[in-house]
Amino acid sequence: MAGESPAHVETLVTCAAQLPPIIVHRPSMRVIDGMHRLRAAELLGRRKIAVRFFDGPEEDAFVLAVQSNIAHGLPLSLADRKHAAERVIASHPQWSDRMIASVTGISAKTVAEIRKSAGADSAGGAGRIGKDGRVRSSDVTEGRRLAHEMIIKNPGLSLRQVARAAGISPETVRDVKNRVMRGEDPLPQGRSRELLGQGAAGTLATSAALPVTPASAPGSAPPSSAVIERLRADPALRFNENGRDLLRLLNLHTLRTEDWNKIVDSVPPHRKEAVAHLARDCARKWLELASLIERNVVQA
Template sequence: MALSSLVAADSPRLGGTSPDHVEVLAQGDIQPILVHRDTRRVVDGMHRLQAARLQGEETIPVRYLDGPASEVFLHSVAANVSHGLPLTLADRRAATRRILASHPDLSDRAIARITRLSPKTVGAVRRTSTEEVPQSKVRVGEDGRTRPLDAAQRREAARAFLAEHPGATLHETAASAGVSVSTACEVRQRMRRDEEGSPPRPAAAREVRDRDTTGGGGNPPGDGCAERGRARRAETLAKDPSLRLTESGRALLRWLNERAPDLEVGRRLMAAVPPHCAVAVADLANSYALEWQRFATALDRAVDDVTE
């Protein structure tokens, strides 16, 4: 892309570009910079842009970023804290204040992932910026889901509505209390368990029961629900700022999406497996499943280490 056609980045660096770093970059090959496709604004690479000018170049290689202009600064911060000349602590705090002003509904943890500050630090910045930061009654978490700050009160409102209207539908309950249909369903199920005086059945027990009642042929009875559950999880991950705002996160999303069709393809090909090959194919499938289980277990342990 021609250097003259680019718009300077809305940089999170309080001190601007570093002439010394530009000099260093000008001694070698210029790597592609990140540019917002719609606005042609530089998202990441102002030092490389100036180094190209110092070399006398008229064009520079670019990678394009698609998405709303309102998220360009988020991408710029995320890119600049992960590589190149690192942002200072003052830069990251200032960026946090800007993100809080433009995206007040983002949770402290979501902003912390972008700015590489701790959630406690982001929370402190939020509390000291109450006059500048618009107040929001919801938070968008790291998983991309929107949650109300008064979630406990809304659940209680749903419980009260169901107590007064035991025949109400889940949609009516959700609309009345300002909660999701799934939350309304959880509240109603909990109320029924309380009335029956029986503790909830552990998830593991439900999974064992489901496996025990699976038929011998075709898809398992809960297979459609499992597919919908996978689709919902994939959609939630795709909305997660810590994934969609980083190159490694987007690579993970692409990798997971590429794996999704394999399940349906495998089911269609099952009928083509000759009886004398069934054991070998099953062994391979079990081997792959074991690797996925190890992958999931490692992630579970990582979550436990963070939450302990």
């Protein structure tokens, strides 16, 4: 909000190390990150500077600018970060407080206060997108009720399985599960008697007698297109270059069956063998990537 810092530009002018590329919003050609580096290059009389382009709406470009400037370089002031949070709340009201906090460099509690003071405390009954890209209800009452029913019917389900189905966080599921085990209401402050009804509340005492079904019972995995949509909403992928490359590659596999058939029909007879060989080579690379990712998950 205070503009560029001449002192920081002078520091970059005297810096002997190679500076990272600036980031530019391709549709508008505005600098997202690196104005001080650009000014330093101009003072040094350089005609060219390394650039990485960002393709996307201006709202996402602003988010990337804020996220970049809290990670390195001249840090944003607290006033800058709070002002940025106000803009992100206005442009991305569906994002959770924790998600906005992660890109603006302030606490989730501060984001909640800013959201409330701006009159944007309510999500209109819709869910909010968390840091993991999943949508969760802004009112966890219904999610707690559903989690309570799932735990009673199938105590063998994991926290993540229940959280995914109920649209709440695993920690909230853990709290519901602990309350069930202690014979308490699944909602805090004793509200569940009103919201869940006497029938659901009465099952607390008999939960131990219910049969346990296998943890794999929830159903099959969601289709690839649904998974890719969740990945697109994840800021950890959207706002870094490697993540965007991955999303572009995965997006190629969302083609409909008829589109794949058109591609097959378009391959000329004298190139079929070569294309088939490349397709198998691509498949092997995807399998190698899957193995590396799974190995990293195990090590983590």
